[in-house]
Amino acid sequence: MSIEVKDLSFRYGKIVALDGVSMRLGEGAVGLLGPNGAGKSTLLRILLGFLVPEHGEGRVLEYDIRRDRAAIRRSVGYMPESDCFVAGMDAVSFTAYFGELSGMPRREAMKRAHEVLFYVGLGEARYRLLDTYSAGMKQRLKLAQALVHDPRILFLDEPTSNLDPTGRAEVLELIRDIATKNSVQVILSSHILDDIESVCDSVVILNKGRLAAEGRMEDLRAIHYSLYEIRVKGDEESFRRALGEAGCRVDETEDRLLKVYLPEGADPMDVFRAAARTGVQMRSFVKSRTSLEDLFAGVVGVD
Amino acid sequence: MAVIRERGYEHWDGRLTERRFPWWPIARTGVRLAFRKKGFKFAFAGAYIPSFVALGGLYVSERLDDFKALVQSNRALIKIDPAYFADFYTNGAFLFMLVLVLAFGAAGLVAEDLKHSALQLYFARPLSRKDYVSGKLAVVAFFVLALTALPGLILIAFKLIFAGSFAFLAQYPWLPFSVLGYGALLTLFFGGYVMLVSALSRNTRYVIVLLFGSFYFSAVLAEIVRGIFRTPYAMLFSLPADVRQVGAALFGAKLPQDVSPILSFLVLAGICALAVAVLVRKVRGVEVIK
Numbered sequence: 050m051s052i053e054v055k056d057l058s059f060r061y062g063k064i065v066a067l068d069g070v071s072m073r074l075g076e077g078a079v080g081l082l083g084p085n086g087a088g089k090s091t092l093l094r095i096l097l098g099f100l101v102p103e104h105g106e107g108r109v110l111e112y113d114i115r116r117d118r119a120a121i122r123r124s125v126g127y128m129p130e131s132d133c134f135v136a137g138m139d140a141v142s143f144t145a146y147f148g149e150l151s152g153m154p155r156r157e158a159m160k161r162a163h164e165v166l167f168y169v170g171l172g173e174a175r176y177r178l179l180d181t182y183s184a185g186m187k188q189r190l191k192l193a194q195a196l197v198h199d200p201r202i203l204f205l206d207e208p209t210s211n212l213d214p215t216g217r218a219e220v221l222e223l224i225r226d227i228a229t230k231n232s233v234q235v236i237l238s239s240h241i242l243d244d245i246e247s248v249c250d251s252v253v254i255l256n257k258g259r260l261a262a263e264g265r266m267e268d269l270r271a272i273h274y275s276l277y278e279i280r281v282k283g284d285e286e287s288f289r290r291a292l293g294e295a296g297c298r299v300d301e302t303e304d305r306l307l308k309v310y311l312p313e314g315a316d317p318m319d320v321f322r323a324a325a326r327t328g329v330q331m332r333s334f335v336k337s338r339t340s341l342e343d344l345f346a347g348v349v350g351v352d
Numbered sequence: 353m354a355v356i357r358e359r360g361y362e363h364w365d366g367r368l369t370e371r372r373f374p375w376w377p378i379a380r381t382g383v384r385l386a387f388r389k390k391g392f393k394f395a396f397a398g399a400y401i402p403s404f405v406a407l408g409g410l411y412v413s414e415r416l417d418d419f420k421a422l423v424q425s426n427r428a429l430i431k432i433d434p435a436y437f438a439d440f441y442t443n444g445a446f447l448f449m450l451v452l453v454l455a456f457g458a459a460g461l462v463a464e465d466l467k468h469s470a471l472q473l474y475f476a477r478p479l480s481r482k483d484y485v486s487g488k489l490a491v492v493a494f495f496v497l498a499l500t501a502l503p504g505l506i507l508i509a510f511k512l513i514f515a516g517s518f519a520f521l522a523q524y525p526w527l528p529f530s531v532l533g534y535g536a537l538l539t540l541f542f543g544g545y546v547m548l549v550s551a552l553s554r555n556t557r558y559v560i561v562l563l564f565g566s567f568y569f570s571a572v573l574a575e576i577v578r579g580i581f582r583t584p585y586a587m588l589f590s591l592p593a594d595v596r597q598v599g600a601a602l603f604g605a606k607l608p609q610d611v612s613p614i615l616s617f618l619v620l621a622g623i624c625a626l627a628v629a630v631l632v633r634k635v636r637g638v639e640v641i642k
Contacts, residue, residue, distance in 0.1 A: 094637070094638050097475075097476055097637070098475075098637075099472070099475060099636070099637035099638040100638060118478075119478035119480075120478070122475075122476055122477055122478045122479075123368055123477075123478045125476070126476075127472070127473075127476035129469070129472045129473070129476075131469045131472075132468070132469065133468055133469040133470050133472060133473050134468050134470060135381075135385075135464070135465070135468065135470050135473075136460070136464045136467075136468055137385045137388055137389070137464075138381075138385065142381075146377060146381055147473060147477065149377045150374070150377055150378070150474065150477040150478075150479060151368060151477050151478065152368035152369050152370060152371060152478060153364075153366065153368060154366070154369070155377075157364075157366050161364050161366075164362065168361060168362075194473060195476075196361070198364070198368060199363050199364035223361075226360050226361050227361045229360075230360075230361055230363075232363065233361070
């Protein structure tokens with residue numbers, strides 16, 4: 050296991066950010082999914098040693114998160130969510146600088162900086178001052194500095210935020226390419242389901258600081274429930290109550306669409322029976338495709 | 353922005369090493385970035401003007417017969433002794449140039465990193481807070497020592513060259529140590545002071561104003577307090593006066609204020625202690641608001 054945490058808890062004052070999270074992450078690209086405030090960034094920051102957990106323990110590679118912070122940081126590349134750079138520097142000096150701070154010899158760091166900047170698509174702009182970079186370029190630059198020392202694990206915190214669709218596709222392609230190298234494990238934290246779905250082999254879903262689901266993508270995609278999207282006319286409250294009594298979970302979207310999660314083995318006709326019983330008129334009944342979005346909605350709730 | 357990527361991701365085949373001085377790249381980069389700033393080179397060069405004036409004084413002191421007309425009225429001014437060095441180091445122009453260089457070269461050391469959220473990049477590396485602060489402090493140390501210890505030692509060397517003997521050094525053998533000690537004291541004080549002010553704001557311009565303002569406003573405040581309470585201890589409020597007081601004590605010169613230099617030293621040490629407290633709070637990989 051490359052990352053293992055046990056009963057990890059952390060709070061910002063009275064706000065609980067992580068509440069007894071335990072998980073084991075193996076090889077391949079892993080998506081860290083959850084709505085804003087779920088605890089994804091806090092988890093990454095604890096793994097990097099920026100924050101000290103209140104309870105629990107953890108290991109990154111073979112290193113303890115409390116004791117071996119320097120060793121972890123030497124082995125990990127971190128791409129933060131927010132824009133960050135050193136003013137007055139150009140991209141190549143900046144990337145080489147952080148390579149050097151990771152422990153690379155100065156000349157090697159400079160050579161490698163050129164390579165990774167070409168790799169992330171900033172080769173032509175590598176001598177430009179960072180203050181003049183666009184949001185997309187800064188995003189690529191953050192990836193370059195995370196890669197410069199050739200880490201064994203790459204922590205990417207919302208890597209596609211602030212990017213236009215083209216830039217997003219290009220950055221995801223880079224991450225996919227890195228993730229295909231067996232020796233670099235990618236941990237991608239995002240609230241964008243498509244990003245996780247297109248890059249990751251397995252996913253960890255956090256919600257309100259707790260572990261909501263964890264596993265390989267294909268296993269999680271396997272249907273443990275059926276999802277139906279329904280529109281009804283009539284006494285909606287009674288209908289929802291009847292579905293609840295039948296063991297179904299019902300969420301309502303903003304446009305009054307009911308998302309009904311039928312438990313494994315339940316008969317879809319139960320929905321019609323509940324409608325008949327409560328006297329509501331079924332206007333639409335569509336079986337939804339099962340995807341990560343459904344899983345996410347199933348464990349986190351409809352946004 | 354075209355993607356130029358003919359090959360996929362490639363590994364680096366080198367080995368990461370544990371640095372003996374992890375702060376060294378921070379220090380080197382900090383100095384280099386300061387010299388890239390517009391006008392800084394001129395400010396830095398200008399800060400050597402008091403040194404050249406002092407060098408001129410040294411030359412004149414050894415050629416008194418050639419400059420009779422110049423020194424006729426005040427021969428004491430050209431007497432080269434530790435007090436001459438104390439005057440050189442504590443005069444208003446010298447301190448002003450020193451603060452000017454630090455304001456333009458070092459004010460953004462922490463402020464810029466806070467503004468651009470760069471701290472998380474530093475601390476995602478095998479660096480401790482001590483390494484980070486040491487690296488930034490080394491930048492201040494470079495400028496302070498370059499403007500204090502270096503010219504001081506060069507002035508002593510020139511005095512010996514102009515005199516053609518070691519008599520001056522034999523008379524004041526502790527003078528080079530005073531120069532180094534004063535350089536170290538200013539490094540510690542200005543290191544703490546600059547880092548303290550730099551960590552208080554994300555805006556470098558505010559930091560520059562604060563650096564100058566608090567340094568010189570403290571002198572104004574001290575004069576006001578002295579005017580009201582008629583006590584020499586009021587001058588402890590003045591940072592320039594404290595620097596002068598400790599400097600004079602280090603060079604064995606007449607103290608400009610009627611208070612113990614130890615008290616002045618304690619005031620300067622207090623600024624450094626405050627800096628440590630603020631830096632511990634501000635310099636973190638992630639900003640935690642509880």
